[in-house]
Amino acid sequence: MIDQNNAEKTVHFGQALLATGWAEKVRVAISGGLIATITVDVEAQGNDDRHAIGLPGMSNVHSHAFQRGMAGLAEVRGPGSDSFWTWRDIMYRFVDRIDPDGLRAIAALAYAEMLEAGFTRVGEFHYLHRDPAGVAYANPAELSHAIIAAAADTGIGLTHLPVFYAHSGFGGTAPRHAQRRFVHDLDGFARLLDAVRAGTAALPDAIVGIAPHSLRAVTADELGHLQTLAGTGPIHIHLAEQLKEVEDCVAWSGQRPVEWLMDHANIDARWCLVHATHMTGEETVALAQSGAVVGLCPITEANLGDGLFPAVTYQAAGGRFGIGTDSNVLIDMSEEMRLLEYGQRLLARARNIMTAAPGQSTGQEMFDAAVRGGAQALGVAGGLAVGHAADMISLDSSHVSLVERKGAQIMDSFLFAAGRSAIDGVWRRGTMVVRSGKHVARDAISDRYRRALQLLVA
Template identity: 60%
Template sequence: MSQAQSRQSFTIHAGRAFIESGSKSHWAHDVRLTVADGRIARIESGARPEAGDLRHACLVPGIPNLHSHAFQRGMAGLAEQRGNSDDSFWTWREVMYRFLDRMTPEDLNAIAALAAMEMLESGFTRLGEFHYLHHDAGGHAYADPARMCAAIAEAAAETGIALTLLPVFYAHSGFGGLAPSPGQRRFLHDLDGFARLLDGARAAVAGLDEAVVGLAPHSLRAVCPDELMHLQAMAGQGPIHIHIAEQVKEVEDCLAWSGQRPVEWLLDHAQVDRRWCMVHATHMTHEETTRLALSGAVAGLCPVTEANLGDGLFPMADWLAAGGSYGIGSDSNVLIDATEEMRLLEYGQRLFTRRRNLLADAATASSGEAIWRAALNGGGQALGVEGGLKQGNAFDAVSLDLDHPSLCARGPDRVLDGLVFASGRAGIDCVWRFGKQVVSSGRHHARDGIVRRYRKTLDRLCA
């Protein structure tokens, strides 16, 4: 399996482009970008188009999706019927356990390919896959312990999306090393088995362009303190992601176990720094929020899933005041749309504070631009890459249809507002990943075949 291929150089001319200059993003007019072997070799601003140039009205950088569970795309809409008790994350989790019970590597591959295709069509160009479905239906390791990792890598190769693979260590069902439940049997490892899984994961992604392998302690309830210390050493300088403080019950259980809240405990007992991505981090005190922001860790925010599960709202005002970085993810993949994640992120804060344009910053008055830039930079840090339209970087780019009713007649200071808050993914025309065009006129080049295979897979799993 290989994503790499012979690539020809080409030049693309954009009427306007959101490019990087030094450490800053800004709009430039009449931009010619020369792409060679998947990377941006040259950027010229104020340049006239030349014969042979590809012509597009507007280019923006593709966005990293820093948190996804690809297999959960298959259960989108299957957990929206009320049960016999109050529904919450914990009742949703039981539906998830039942859904994955019969899933094979081939099934996972078909579902992950659909998810990755939809990500690319919505402007995501790198997938951060928080991957914890490791074993067969009986809870036994496959002959290749990284077979499920390979299914994800194969989906990335088929669709063209970049991949940061985050194999998950999961050993317990609750704080203090509680024995796992039967529904968790497909996730479980000891440290030696997990080391073998990491080796297999690195082999599985070896043929992909710019692939990164990090790791993910699932949560403090699934990992004991001594295991967490070993996992930090295994990670080296690679990304470390963890679910934390997502639900109130998690906070209460952590207090009962340790006398500390989850974020408080982690900051006191782990070497939290820029390698870390704290997924959700919804329920924090002001002090925890400030300490975590100052550590350099990225907050991994997934507004669509957090709303779907009834998790709560991230303390964004305190986070930004402390200089915190954030990125966005599609998490449960109940809806895959980069602009919808961004829009709901801002709207959730508006509903909570009864104010508007809360995520605009000192660099720009544009909320859409500020969120896009934050998602680009925070997501790149969390996934171990540098993004943006900058010389030397991969050409991961999105062209916008400025004839769309919600994008026409907008100057560059308003075009991302129109995209995020009005047109959504309908305003996206083309997408390139590592110099290869994978989306044209809003459709992935392999959409029809991927959808057919997905439908067959779901027919079997839902029978």
């Protein structure tokens, strides 16, 4: 376990992106894992930890950690047309053999890679709850505790989102045999939440929310009860990811998924709607004006052939977004951001889409928006500011793609040219968990992962 409670140090950056914008010669004093003071336009002092470029850590709003173990195993074409739904059947087969130790090993590797990529907090959308036979563990949070242990092993901030999953389709249809490890009733889910909250108590600044899996997996009545169980915590849901999902929702209710949810739930700043790929213009504007965050996962959405999010309409209406790694087929924060912009460029056949006005930096606008939206979605404060967690990234100014860059030029060159190879350090609550681009426990975590995969895929 990485100790994050007693960090007392000062880090000096030649340039740093603060919550108020770029500044030079920045000293960040850290106490108890939090930023105690920030001083600008000052030289480094004797014991300062010195780095060239500082950025705030990024929130990963949507992860299924166990899917890291099947990355690359679903890239063989079947006899018919491959889609999200055929990929899902492969995922079901993979999940059948995972036990708590294997889950911890897989999640730890995913979390170490997230930290190496600049993600300092993860929203773990966790729907694996029961044993391989579909029987509840004696501890209802047995598999959630494996996730919590993996977060402790790596030091990543955790917003844990236990998933309520009760049905296989719209209108409350019975779950399939392949979904037996996911299912709950409301009473059992309430017990699970109590056990998860107890399990996260020792983890620094952990947040517990809830995640109704999708409108396929919950009924309207269940969704109402779940909102009560959430209290003031985050609420995340998969929504409108696939056209078939939209068609099935219309057949069931006469409404599209986002339209139905807006009419039947109190959608506000607690909510994160993951994907929301297929919306009408009216749905897009209504969602943007609700105060909720959309969780965009461009690498997974491309991998699964989901489609492209209507970003231009959404941003024009003031919508908020965060980014996530979802299936963890490739864990790379800069690539998620780059693919988000490039997808919009291909859709519009134009350039610099994810920025609002002439003269503004596309990379800077995207990064700032994702920091704000991601922090909101995960229930924390984002950015480098006094009182916030000392979650920070340093970039290597000697990287060939960052030579002589300043301010917003750094962000554009980082996201669109250098990528994750420019990340040399990551701090989580003031503790350096990535040095020279590598997690401090990477070797041991990788070895444990290899042993787990040998059992799972043999």
